[in-house]
Amino acid sequence: MANHPPQNLTVATTGASGLIFLKHLLLAVEHDSRIQTVNFIASDSALRVLAEELGLKGRSNLIGQILGRASRKIQPQANADIGANVASGSYPADAMVVIPCSVGTLARIANGIASHLIERAADVCLKEKRALVLCVRETPLNKIHIRNMYRAADAGAIIFPLIPAFYFRPTTLEQMAREFCNRVLAHIGLPQPAAYIWKG
Numbered sequence: 524m525a526n527h528p529p530q531n532l533t534v535a536t537t538g539a540s541g542l543i544f545l546k547h548l549l550l551a552v553e554h555d556s557r558i559q560t561v562n563f564i565a566s567d568s569a570l571r572v573l574a575e576e577l578g579l580k581g582r583s584n585l586i587g588q589i590l591g592r593a594s595r596k597i598q599p600q601a602n603a604d605i606g607a608n609v610a611s612g613s614y615p616a617d618a619m620v621v622i623p624c625s626v627g628t629l630a631r632i633a634n635g636i637a638s639h640l641i642e643r644a645a646d647v648c649l650k651e652k653r654a655l656v657l658c659v660r661e662t663p664l665n666k667i668h669i670r671n672m673y674r675a676a677d678a679g680a681i682i683f684p685l686i687p688a689f690y691f692r693p694t695t696l697e698q699m700a701r702e703f704c705n706r707v708l709a710h711i712g713l714p715q716p717a718a719y720i721w722k723g
Contacts, residue, residue, distance in 0.1 A: 528557045528606045528712045529617035529654070534597075535641040538568025539660035540621035541685050543696060546589055548622055548704040551592055551715060561597040562609050562616070564641050568625070602640045604638050609644040612651045617650070618711045621647045622704075623660035623685050626668045632657065633674035649679050654711045660685040683707060691719040 532552060536545045547681045552558050563586065565573070575578045578674055579588045583629040586594045608614045621628060621641065628641060631653075648655040657680050672682045685703070693699040705718035 526616065530557065530559045531562075531617050532558055532560070533562045533564070533616050535564040535566075535619065535621045535644065536569040536573075537621065537625040537628045537641065538572055538625060539625040539685075540572060540576065541570070541660050542659065544685060545622050546577060547697070548620065548707065549586070549594075549597060550571075551556045551701075551704050551708060551714055553590060553597060554638070554711075555708075555713060555715070559596060561594075562600050562644075563597050563606075564600045564602050564609075564644065566628070566639070566641060567672050600640060604640055604688055605638075605643055607640055607644075609686055610640060610647065611636040612647050613631050613649075614676045615660040616644070616648070616653065618654035618656070619644055620656045620658065620660040620707060620711070621645065622656075622707070625655040626661045627669070629657060629675060630671045632680065633671040633678070645680075652679065656683050656707060656711060657679045657681065658683050658685045658707065666673045677719050681710065683710065688719075690692055690721065 542645045552561050585599055609616055625691060631642045632645045637646045645655055657675060676682050687699040687703045702719055705715040708715055
């Protein structure tokens with residue numbers, strides 16, 4: 524983790540279910556004044572799930588559709604563009620979050636198969652010793668999934684399964700998703716003022 528709060532983030536999303544969590548992560552980083560730039564990558568499978576779960580239509584104005592407004596700092600990158608800025612270790616990305624992270628994406632990251640931008644950007648984070656958070660979404664887990672989580676963690680990734688908290692008694696899916704994203708952001712040095720803190 525960097526000594527200062529991350530200012531330049533990469534956020535990626537894949538074809539796993541749970542796009543409400545992506546929505547709340549993007550809303551949080553959009554409003555966090557410490558963050559200057561967010562490079563956003565969506566896989567083709569993610570676009571299908573975004574349409575099914577959030578009612579989005581097509582690829583145009585994807586960020587505006589997710590946030591409900593134009594963004595000041597979130598810049599979309601094509602997953603097919605292996606030459607994009609975040610594909611290079613010389614580009615000063617501070618951290619990367621993959622939310623949700625499918626087990627297929629996990630497998631490619633864990634085994635160094637970087638044929639698309641999401642996996643290449645993750646590979647760069649690992650080789651440059653930058654924070655890489657994989658919000659894995661799958662159940663039940665077979666031995667291949669578990670081995671790949673171990674391989675990714677052994678290489679330096681943070682395995683942050685998409686498991687929401689219940690101890691703060693959320694009453695809506697939105698609250699549940701928001702608090703999970705608060706936890707993810709705190710883990711990379713961006714604690715959120717509205718985050719729930721257990722006081723015992």
